[in-house]
Amino acid sequence: MENKQVYRLQGLSCANCAAQFEKNVKMIDTVKDAQVNFGAAKLTVMGSATIEQLEQAGAxxxxxxxxEKEQKETPSVPFWRKRANLLAMISAFFLLFGYIASISVGEKSVVTIGLFAISILIGGYDLFKTGIAHFFRFQFDMKTLMTIAIIGAALIGEWQEGAVVVFLFAISEALERYSMDKARRSIHRLMEIAPKKAIVRRGGREYEVNVDDLQIGDTIVIKPGQKIAMDGIVIRGESSVNEAAITGESIPVYKTVGDEVYAGALNEEGALEVRVTKRVEDSTIAKIIHLVEEAQAERAPSQQFVDRFARYYTPAIMVIAFLVAVIPPLWLAGEWQRWIYRGLTVLVVGCPCALVISTPVAIVTAIGQAARQGVLIKGGIYLEEMGRLAAMAFDKTGTLTKGMPEVTDIRLFGSTSEKELLEMAAAIEKHSQHPLASAILRKAQQQNLSLDRLHVTDFRSMTGKGAAACIHGTMYMIGKPSVFSDHLVPAEAHEEIQKLQQEGKTVILLGNEEKLLGLIAISDQVRSSAASVIKTLRKLGIEKTVMLTGDNAATAKAIGESLGLTDVKAELLPEEKLTVIKEIRNELNCVAMVGDGINDAPALAAATVGIAMGKAGTDVALETADVVLMADDLRQLPYAIRLSRKTLRIIKENITFALALKLFALLLIIPGWLTLWMAIFADMGATLLVLLNSLRLVRLQ
Structure with missing residues (x-):
C-alpha cells in the first residue's frame, strides 16, 4: 500500500499560493504525488517527506x-497581530509620514522619497520576494503583476503611488485570508462537535481517556448535558438525545437500550451507557467531515472555467500593459513616462484577485453551511447541478413513505371478534419475515395481545402469496385475496377489498378451507411532510415530480394523487427504474433521484444528482449518493435546491462583476483618468464585494 500522509495547513493565504505550494511539494525527491485542498487547508502527500521539508516548500x-491526527491546539492569532497585517500597518505609518513630508518639504525631497521607499519595502517585502521569483520562472500570477507595477512606479519616480498600491494590496490580501478563514470555519465547527475525551468503564472503574484510545467494545458513560464521544449502541439507560449536530434536526430523539447513537450528539436528560461500535476515524461525524473536505476540494464547472480563463488572462494583461506602454511613445509621439505609468496601471487593474476567488469562496461557504444544516453535498459539481434541476424522481418506500407498514383497517365476515382475528393472524405471522407480517405483530403488541396463547403447528410460507399454519388442529391461511377460492369470498368482501385497494392499501385475508373470517388492510404511511415538500418543489420550478416504485399500480396511484405528483411509475424492477431515469434525463437534461441509497443504487447513479435519505448517516447512504439528507427529512430538499440556486446566482454575479469592473477600469486608463492607487483600490473593492456577496450564503436557512 502506498504511503499516504495527510496534514493540516496554517497560513495558506491564496489559491495561487496553494497551487505553488503543491508544485513545490511535488518537487521533493521522496514525494510521488501531492494534492493541496485550498478550501479545507489540507495537504495529502503520497510518499514520504519530513515536516521540515514540507514547511521549506511553503516557506x-x-x-x-x-x-492531521496530531492533537495540537493551534492558538488563534488576532487579526491585527498576524505578521502580514502587522507589516501592512507599519507600512501605513511610513506612508502617512511620507504624505506629511511631501506637504512640508516637497514630493521630490530625499526625506519624502525615503519614507515612501521604506513603506514600499516593509509592506511589499513578501510580495516582491515571491513576485520576482515567479517572474524569473515565467510564472505570471497576480503577485508577478503587482511586483512589476510597484517596481516600475518607483523607477519612473512615482514613489507615492507605489507606496499606496503596496498598502492597498496588503489590505486586499488580508481580506481574502479573512474570508477564506471564515468559510473554512464551517469545517472547524464540525470538527469541534465531538468531544476529545470520554469516560470509559473498565474493570468496574471509570477513567477519562482520549477518544483516540477507545477500542471497539469499550463501554462509555454519558451523563446528562454531556456530548456522546463515539458512535455506539445504548446498553443501559434511556434519554432524549439532540442529534442536530449530525442531522440538522433540532427535535431531540428518544433513545433506549438497543438504539444507535452518534458521536457529537448531546445527551439531554438521563444517563446512558454506550458500547462503542466504531473507532474515532470511522465515526459518522468523522466521515461527514472527510466528505465535506473532499467536496470542497472538488472543482465545480464554473471554477474550472475561471481557472482555465485565469491561465490565459494574466499573460494577456501583461501583453496589453506592454503594448499600452510602448506603442503610443514609439508611433504616436506620446510621452514615455506618461504611457509607462498607464501601462503599469493596466497591470494593477488586471490583477485577477476578485476573479480567482469568485467561485471557491462561494462553493466552500455553501458546502460547509449545508453540512451544518444536515445536507451533505459531495462536491461543487453537484451543488451546481442541483441548481439546474428540472425534474425529480422519488422512490416510494422509505422516501415518500415512512418505510414501516401499519395496520389501518380490520373487517370481519363472521362471528370471530376483531381481537380473535388479530390474535390468530399474529400467531401465524410471528413465524414470517415479511414486512407486512411485522405490521400485524406491531398492531397485536399495541393491543397487548398474547402471541403464545394459541398453539401453532405446521407453519409454511407461500412465497409471494402468504402463509398457512395449523391452529389447534385447523389449517388457516393468511395472504393475498388470490390465495382463497372465489366461493369463500362473499360479494361484500369483494367490494371492500376493491375499495381498500383503490385507497392504496394492501389487503390480507384470513380464513380456513370452509370460510373467510376477515381481512386486514395494511398501508405504508406517507410521510407527513411529503405533500408540502412536493408543493414547494413545484413552486421552485421543478416541473416534473415522479414516483418510481415496485408496488402495485393501485397503491402507487393513490399515493401519487394524494401527494400531487405529476407522474407515477409502478410495478418497476430496479433496472426499469434505471430506464425511466435515463428517459427523463434525455427529455429534460437534469434529473435528481431521491432514494434510500441501497436498492435504488442504479437509479441514483444514472441521475444527474443522486440524493439519499441518510438514515442518520448509514454507511451505504454516505458512500453511494451525491447528496445525503442526514435527518431522513424530505423538508431538507427545498433548502438544498434554494442553496444551490443561490450559490449559482452568486457565482455568476461574482464573475460578471469582476470582469465588468476590469473592463470598465481598462477603458478609463486610455484617457488617463485612472491612477495607480485608484486601480488597486478598484481591485480591492471588487475583491471585498465578491467576498461579502459569497458570505451571504451563511444567512440562508
Whole structure:
C-alpha cells in the first residue's frame, strides 16, 4: 500500500499560493504525488517527506504544516497581530509620514522619497520576494503583476503611488485570508462537535481517556448535558438525545437500550451507557467531515472555467500593459513616462484577485453551511447541478413513505371478534419475515395481545402469496385475496377489498378451507411532510415530480394523487427504474433521484444528482449518493435546491462583476483618468464585494 500522509495547513493565504505550494511539494525527491485542498487547508502527500521539508516548500507563504491526527491546539492569532497585517500597518505609518513630508518639504525631497521607499519595502517585502521569483520562472500570477507595477512606479519616480498600491494590496490580501478563514470555519465547527475525551468503564472503574484510545467494545458513560464521544449502541439507560449536530434536526430523539447513537450528539436528560461500535476515524461525524473536505476540494464547472480563463488572462494583461506602454511613445509621439505609468496601471487593474476567488469562496461557504444544516453535498459539481434541476424522481418506500407498514383497517365476515382475528393472524405471522407480517405483530403488541396463547403447528410460507399454519388442529391461511377460492369470498368482501385497494392499501385475508373470517388492510404511511415538500418543489420550478416504485399500480396511484405528483411509475424492477431515469434525463437534461441509497443504487447513479435519505448517516447512504439528507427529512430538499440556486446566482454575479469592473477600469486608463492607487483600490473593492456577496450564503436557512 502506498504511503499516504495527510496534514493540516496554517497560513495558506491564496489559491495561487496553494497551487505553488503543491508544485513545490511535488518537487521533493521522496514525494510521488501531492494534492493541496485550498478550501479545507489540507495537504495529502503520497510518499514520504519530513515536516521540515514540507514547511521549506511553503516557506514563500510561511505555511505551517501539522499532521492531521496530531492533537495540537493551534492558538488563534488576532487579526491585527498576524505578521502580514502587522507589516501592512507599519507600512501605513511610513506612508502617512511620507504624505506629511511631501506637504512640508516637497514630493521630490530625499526625506519624502525615503519614507515612501521604506513603506514600499516593509509592506511589499513578501510580495516582491515571491513576485520576482515567479517572474524569473515565467510564472505570471497576480503577485508577478503587482511586483512589476510597484517596481516600475518607483523607477519612473512615482514613489507615492507605489507606496499606496503596496498598502492597498496588503489590505486586499488580508481580506481574502479573512474570508477564506471564515468559510473554512464551517469545517472547524464540525470538527469541534465531538468531544476529545470520554469516560470509559473498565474493570468496574471509570477513567477519562482520549477518544483516540477507545477500542471497539469499550463501554462509555454519558451523563446528562454531556456530548456522546463515539458512535455506539445504548446498553443501559434511556434519554432524549439532540442529534442536530449530525442531522440538522433540532427535535431531540428518544433513545433506549438497543438504539444507535452518534458521536457529537448531546445527551439531554438521563444517563446512558454506550458500547462503542466504531473507532474515532470511522465515526459518522468523522466521515461527514472527510466528505465535506473532499467536496470542497472538488472543482465545480464554473471554477474550472475561471481557472482555465485565469491561465490565459494574466499573460494577456501583461501583453496589453506592454503594448499600452510602448506603442503610443514609439508611433504616436506620446510621452514615455506618461504611457509607462498607464501601462503599469493596466497591470494593477488586471490583477485577477476578485476573479480567482469568485467561485471557491462561494462553493466552500455553501458546502460547509449545508453540512451544518444536515445536507451533505459531495462536491461543487453537484451543488451546481442541483441548481439546474428540472425534474425529480422519488422512490416510494422509505422516501415518500415512512418505510414501516401499519395496520389501518380490520373487517370481519363472521362471528370471530376483531381481537380473535388479530390474535390468530399474529400467531401465524410471528413465524414470517415479511414486512407486512411485522405490521400485524406491531398492531397485536399495541393491543397487548398474547402471541403464545394459541398453539401453532405446521407453519409454511407461500412465497409471494402468504402463509398457512395449523391452529389447534385447523389449517388457516393468511395472504393475498388470490390465495382463497372465489366461493369463500362473499360479494361484500369483494367490494371492500376493491375499495381498500383503490385507497392504496394492501389487503390480507384470513380464513380456513370452509370460510373467510376477515381481512386486514395494511398501508405504508406517507410521510407527513411529503405533500408540502412536493408543493414547494413545484413552486421552485421543478416541473416534473415522479414516483418510481415496485408496488402495485393501485397503491402507487393513490399515493401519487394524494401527494400531487405529476407522474407515477409502478410495478418497476430496479433496472426499469434505471430506464425511466435515463428517459427523463434525455427529455429534460437534469434529473435528481431521491432514494434510500441501497436498492435504488442504479437509479441514483444514472441521475444527474443522486440524493439519499441518510438514515442518520448509514454507511451505504454516505458512500453511494451525491447528496445525503442526514435527518431522513424530505423538508431538507427545498433548502438544498434554494442553496444551490443561490450559490449559482452568486457565482455568476461574482464573475460578471469582476470582469465588468476590469473592463470598465481598462477603458478609463486610455484617457488617463485612472491612477495607480485608484486601480488597486478598484481591485480591492471588487475583491471585498465578491467576498461579502459569497458570505451571504451563511444567512440562508
Amino acid at each position: 514563500f507563504d510561511r505555511i505551517k504544516v501539522i499532521p
